[in-house]
Amino acid sequence: MTLPPSPAEDVPQHKKYFLDKFGITERLLERCLGEALSAGGDYADLYFESIASTAIGIDESLVKTASQGVSAGCGVRVVSGERTGYAYTDDLSPDRLLRAARTAALIASGPAKQPVQGFTQTKAPSLYPAPAVDLDSDLSAKLDLVMRADRAARAYDPRITQVRASYSDELRRILIAASDGTFASDTQPLARLNVFVLAKSEDRTARGTSGGGGRVEIDLFQTEKTPEHFAREAARQAILQLGAVPAPAGEMEVVLGPGWPGVLLHEAVGHGLEADFNRRKTSAFAGLIGRPVASSKVTVVDNGIMPGRRGSLNVDDEGSATHETVLIENGILKGYLTDKLSARLMDMPYTGNGRRESYQQIPMPRMTNTYMLAGDDAPEDILRSVKRGLYAVNFGGGSVDITSGKFVFSASEAYLIEDGKITAPVRDATLIGNGPEALKYVSMVGNDLELDEGIGTCGKDGQSVPVGVGMPTVKLDKMTVGGTGR
Amino acid sequence: MSTVALPTADLQSLAADIVSRALKAGASDAEVTIREGDEFSTTVRMGEVETLKESGSRGMGLRVLIATPNGHRVASTSSSDFSTDGVEHLVSGAIALAHVTSEDPFAGLADASEFGKLEGDLKLYDEDVYSLPTAERIEYARRAEAAALASDSRITNSDGGNFDAYTGRKVFANSRGFTGEYRASSCSISATPIAIGKNGEMQRDYWYTYARSLKKLDTPESVGAEAARRTLRRLDARRVKTQQTPIVFAPEIARSLIGSIFEAASGDAIYRGASFLAGRLGEKIADSSVTVIDDHTIIGGFGTSPFDGEGLPSRRTVVVERGVLTNYLLNTYTARKLGMKSTSNASRGLAGNPGTGAGNLFLVAGSTPPEEILSGVQSGLYVTELLGQGVNLVTGDYSRGASGLWVENGQLTYPVQEITIAGNLQQMFQNITAIGDDLVFRGAVASPTLRIDGMTIAGE
Numbered sequence: 041m042t043l044p045p046s047p048a049e050d051v052p053q054h055k056k057y058f059l060d061k062f063g064i065t066e067r068l069l070e071r072c073l074g075e076a077l078s079a080g081g082d083y084a085d086l087y088f089e090s091i092a093s094t095a096i097g098i099d100e101s102l103v104k105t106a107s108q109g110v111s112a113g114c115g116v117r118v119v120s121g122e123r124t125g126y127a128y129t130d131d132l133s134p135d136r137l138l139r140a141a142r143t144a145a146l147i148a149s150g151p152a153k154q155p156v157q158g159f160t161q162t163k164a165p166s167l168y169p170a171p172a173v174d175l176d177s178d179l180s181a182k183l184d185l186v187m188r189a190d191r192a193a194r195a196y197d198p199r200i201t202q203v204r205a206s207y208s209d210e211l212r213r214i215l216i217a218a219s220d221g222t223f224a225s226d227t228q229p230l231a232r233l234n235v236f237v238l239a240k241s242e243d244r245t246a247r248g249t250s251g252g253g254g255r256v257e258i259d260l261f262q263t264e265k266t267p268e269h270f271a272r273e274a275a276r277q278a279i280l281q282l283g284a285v286p287a288p289a290g291e292m293e294v295v296l297g298p299g300w301p302g303v304l305l306h307e308a309v310g311h312g313l314e315a316d317f318n319r320r321k322t323s324a325f326a327g328l329i330g331r332p333v334a335s336s337k338v339t340v341v342d343n344g345i346m347p348g349r350r351g352s353l354n355v356d357d358e359g360s361a362t363h364e365t366v367l368i369e370n371g372i373l374k375g376y377l378t379d380k381l382s383a384r385l386m387d388m389p390y391t392g393n394g395r396r397e398s399y400q401q402i403p404m405p406r407m408t409n410t411y412m413l414a415g416d417d418a419p420e421d422i423l424r425s426v427k428r429g430l431y432a433v434n435f436g437g438g439s440v441d442i443t444s445g446k447f448v449f450s451a452s453e454a455y456l457i458e459d460g461k462i463t464a465p466v467r468d469a470t471l472i473g474n475g476p477e478a479l480k481y482v483s484m485v486g487n488d489l490e491l492d493e494g495i496g497t498c499g500k501d502g503q504s505v506p507v508g509v510g511m512p513t514v515k516l517d518k519m520t521v522g523g524t525g526r
Numbered sequence: 527m528s529t530v531a532l533p534t535a536d537l538q539s540l541a542a543d544i545v546s547r548a549l550k551a552g553a554s555d556a557e558v559t560i561r562e563g564d565e566f567s568t569t570v571r572m573g574e575v576e577t578l579k580e581s582g583s584r585g586m587g588l589r590v591l592i593a594t595p596n597g598h599r600v601a602s603t604s605s606s607d608f609s610t611d612g613v614e615h616l617v618s619g620a621i622a623l624a625h626v627t628s629e630d631p632f633a634g635l636a637d638a639s640e641f642g643k644l645e646g647d648l649k650l651y652d653e654d655v656y657s658l659p660t661a662e663r664i665e666y667a668r669r670a671e672a673a674a675l676a677s678d679s680r681i682t683n684s685d686g687g688n689f690d691a692y693t694g695r696k697v698f699a700n701s702r703g704f705t706g707e708y709r710a711s712s713c714s715i716s717a718t719p720i721a722i723g724k725n726g727e728m729q730r731d732y733w734y735t736y737a738r739s740l741k742k743l744d745t746p747e748s749v750g751a752e753a754a755r756r757t758l759r760r761l762d763a764r765r766v767k768t769q770q771t772p773i774v775f776a777p778e779i780a781r782s783l784i785g786s787i788f789e790a791a792s793g794d795a796i797y798r799g800a801s802f803l804a805g806r807l808g809e810k811i812a813d814s815s816v817t818v819i820d821d822h823t824i825i826g827g828f829g830t831s832p833f834d835g836e837g838l839p840s841r842r843t844v845v846v847e848r849g850v851l852t853n854y855l856l857n858t859y860t861a862r863k864l865g866m867k868s869t870s871n872a873s874r875g876l877a878g879n880p881g882t883g884a885g886n887l888f889l890v891a892g893s894t895p896p897e898e899i900l901s902g903v904q905s906g907l908y909v910t911e912l913l914g915q916g917v918n919l920v921t922g923d924y925s926r927g928a929s930g931l932w933v934e935n936g937q938l939t940y941p942v943q944e945i946t947i948a949g950n951l952q953q954m955f956q957n958i959t960a961i962g963d964d965l966v967f968r969g970a971v972a973s974p975t976l977r978i979d980g981m982t983i984a985g986e
Contacts, residue, residue, distance in 0.1 A: 095877075095878070102628035102629075102630050103626065103627045103628040104600070104627065104628065104630055104633070104879065105600075105627075105878060105879060106600075106601040106602070106623040106624070106626060106627045107601065107602040107603065107604070107623070107877040107878050108602075108603050108604075108619050108623060108877075109603065109604040109605065109876070109877050110604075110605050110606070110607060110612075110615070111585065111604075111605065111606040112606060112607065113583065113606065122574065122576060123574070123575050123576060123577070123578070124576065124577045124578070125577075125578050125579075126577065126578070126579040126580075126581075127579070127580055127581045128581045128583070129581065129582075129583075130583045130584065130585075130606045140581065143580055143581070146578065146660070147575070147578050179623070179626050180626070183626055201799065202798050202799065202800065238798065238799060238800055238920065240799065244921075245799060245800075245920050245921065246920065246921065247800070247918070247920045247921075281921075287925070287948075289768050289946075289948065289982050289983075289984035290768035290984050290985070290986075291768075291985075291986060320571065320683070320685070321683055322683060322685055322720055322728070322730065324728065400581070400583065402577060402579065436915055436916075437914065437915050438914060439913050439914040439915075439927070440913075441730070441911075441913065443685075443720055443728045443729060443730040444727070444728065444729055444730070444760075444763075444929075444943065446913065446927065446929070446943055446944050447913075447927075448913045448914035448916070448926070448927035448946070449914070450914055450915055450916045450925065467918075467921065467923050468916070468918045468921070468923045468925060469916075469925045469946075469948065470914050470916040470925040470926055470927055470946050470948070471946075472913070472927045472944055472945065472946050472984075473944070474944055520944065520945070520946065520984055520985060520986075521946075521984060522916075522925040522926070522927070522945075522946025522947070522948050522984045523925065523948055523982070523984065524925075524948045524949060524950075524981075524982045
């Protein structure tokens with residue numbers, strides 16, 4: 041195997057990391073891939089992963105939680121036609137790696153195949169900092185962040201009675217080698233600051249949450265996205281909720297604010313456009329490429345190459361560069377998100393969306409950062425156009441049944457709109473719609489595209505991965521709001 | 527990496543060794559958790575094996591406490607590196623972290639007198655889950671899917687049949703003399719068929735059987751047939767108008783409501799005032815027909831263990847008795863915060879402080895057959911699926927996506943979808959007007975059929 045020499049200073053020595061720490065040599069990678077294809081199979085890959093993580097938490101103004109963790113392991117995958125064999129080990133000694141390769145090999149039954157001779161290192165961008173040392177170097181700076189968040193939330197209003205803030209980060213190092221000659225490595229930082237508060241009035245208690253981060257270094261929280269920024273936002277939401285009225289029930293006009301409400305796209309269309317569901321024809325979007333699935337004002341992309349974003353990746357978990365992929369263009373469905381397996385079986389372009397939660401999991405098509413492009417409308421005009429409806433600006437999670445297309449997302453900050461004006465804040469309510477239909481009711485798209493603060497975690501088949509979402513202000517002419525009020 | 531492995535055949539000795547290293551390094555107290563597990567899973571789709579996965583892993587976690595004049599400083603570390611170097615980093619890292627945390631007057635291990643464990647065979651482990659050759663395990667998945675596909679011509683596709691097996695071992699030791707270990711096993715068969723309705727719209731649903739022993743699983747054929755029945759009854763669903771009607775929750779849906787009672791009664795939410803049940807101990811919080819029990823001692827139960835995450839003996843706790851909130855669910859820390867005793871509800875991951883976990887949590891069955899509950903509904907909704915989170919435990923506000931079957935004159939009629947159901951848990955528990963006699967444990971949390979009045983359906 042021949043690896044191109046990498047420039048000495050600007051590329052972190054990922055390969056060297058696994059060699060130094062675990063003794064993973066090029067020869068060993070070749071042997072394991074050979075073993076993985078010893079019973080035939082079309083393709084095999086090795087995914088090495090080493091993670092160091094830190095979490096610090098403040099609660100009742102006391103630092104009650106401090107934890108660190110390390111884990112490492114390797115997953116071996118063998119693909120034969122539509123079949124996948126998988127095995128993993130947390131012991132990276134050669135005999136355990138070879139044993140895992142033999143276990144995964146059992147999916148195939150035929151004469152041994154040879155991996156491609158020689159690897160080609162994936163050309164990848166440098167979308168985020170790759171710290172030379174583990175992120176656990178500066179504990180006091182992390183402590184300072186949660187303590188500042190605690191103080192700022194309490195200072196916001198005397199009705200704030202409980203504050204919890206947490207800072208967590210991880211540094212994930214990966215190395216991928218595949219029988220098709222793919223070789224890639226990456227060092228992926230991920231950090232997040234979260235604030236949770238309770239506000240109490242005489243007769244009500246309400247909660248507020250805020251948070252953000254991304255593939256960033258700690259100084260982002262010291263300069264731009266400060267603890268005070270998140271703390272005030274959480275406190276503001278909780279105080280607001282103290283005066284909230286019951287949410288309305290039924291179909292109405294809905295205006296979604298910019299940024300995190302883009303979770304609508306993630307649930308309504310994103311999951312349904314993941315290629316595995318469409319290959320099996322289990323998605324409500326199967327067979328709809330080239331057909332209208334949204335109003336002509338709607339263009340939606342999935343973009344893994346945004347610097348520093350929570351959903352961004354230099355390379356995906358199959359060792360390929362990530363892309364910007366157009367999913368819906370002016371309302372027309374353009375494509376699916378693919379991994380290697382689905383791209384090959386469906387004869388579709390490979391979009392670099394193969395992701396996995398950890399070395400213990402089989403990769404599958406997943407979103408990165410998914411958002412709707414900006415339109416022409418001023419947000420004020422959008423609100424002014426609504427006679428009676430809901431203006432939702434913050435959400436908890438969402439969920440979708442990709443087969444029926446039905447999806448929900450839960451508003452945690454929303455207001456009534458009456459005669460074009462924002463009036464009372466409303467209590468928590470779930471919104472429900474039908475994926476292939478919902479975006480056809482988009483009648484106005486704002487000029488104010490925003491991405492979320494960096495808090496999204498997406499779950500699929502029991503695997504969680506960090507993602508981003510975004511959207512400008514958007515008006516849907518009808519959507520069902522699940523409140524209890526009139 | 528050091529290649530000198532510690533003796534891991536005996537994980538209890540390893541745990542005790544890590545505890546003593548932590549004490550030598552400066553901890554006043556220490557707790558160690560070690561977990562190891564093996565998993566097998568296979569998916570068969572449209573008759574062909576799609577995935578086959580077989581592997582094992584292990585991990586260890588250390589929590590150290592350093593005594594100070596005003597309480598303890600606490601920190602934790604976790605690792606998958608069982609080498610000598612790995613253990614040294616685990617210990618030194620935890621001690622270093624503890625020095626930056628705050629003194630907490632309520633932190634600290636339980637008194638030595640409180641530790642203990644249930645004796646005797648709790649029937650949590652049966653090695654038969656791994657006794658079958660791989661080909662036969664694949665056959666279970668294949669048979670479940672085949673039964674679903676063969677049920678009806680409208681079932682034309684499938685998300686597959688699955689067979690999964692898991693065995694795991696958990697060791698816990700602390701510096702106050704407790705050492706315990708138990709093994710657990712589980713296996714399951716499931717099927718997820720997809721059917722196409724008159725207008726070409728697809729629906730899927732699924733069914734499963736889950737047990738600690740292969741012998742106790744339902745047959746793959748019965749799983750496939752039930753999955754098909756559940757999928758077919760969703761076809762050609764309609765929407766309904768926004769309205770208030772009685773809502774009947776199928777058992778597999780009602781259990782999420784019982785989970786909400788548990789979370790709202792957990793000490794962590796109570797001492798913060800972050801729950802609509804805070805300060806309500808001894809008060810009537812539900813209809814007087816409602817009794818909810820959290821029992822960690824049921825032989826062979828999915829939520830059974832000999833001891834909790836802190837080494838306290840497992841027990842049975844009545845959470846709600848005839849509508850009255852009788853106990854909060856507590857671990858050592860939350861009990862101290864509230865001036866009470868732990869209810870042995872500590873849960874524990876490898877890292878972090880203990881949380882609060884349920885055992886076998888259930889609402890005690892009533893005497894009404896579910897058909898009779900339905901026959902009492904003039905017009906209403908029978909809920910068979912919920913979508914999304916939509917539960918705010920601080921306020922009790924409840925709003926979730928739903929689908930199910932419409933009830934007319936006591937009979938199930940057409941399927942409905944794309945609606946929400948909403949209310950507030952405080953009123954919903956008071957408005958439980960019927961409880962079924964159909965309590966079955968298909969997992970650790972179980973409920974019979976429930977009827978709740980006064981909720982709002984949002985639809986067209």
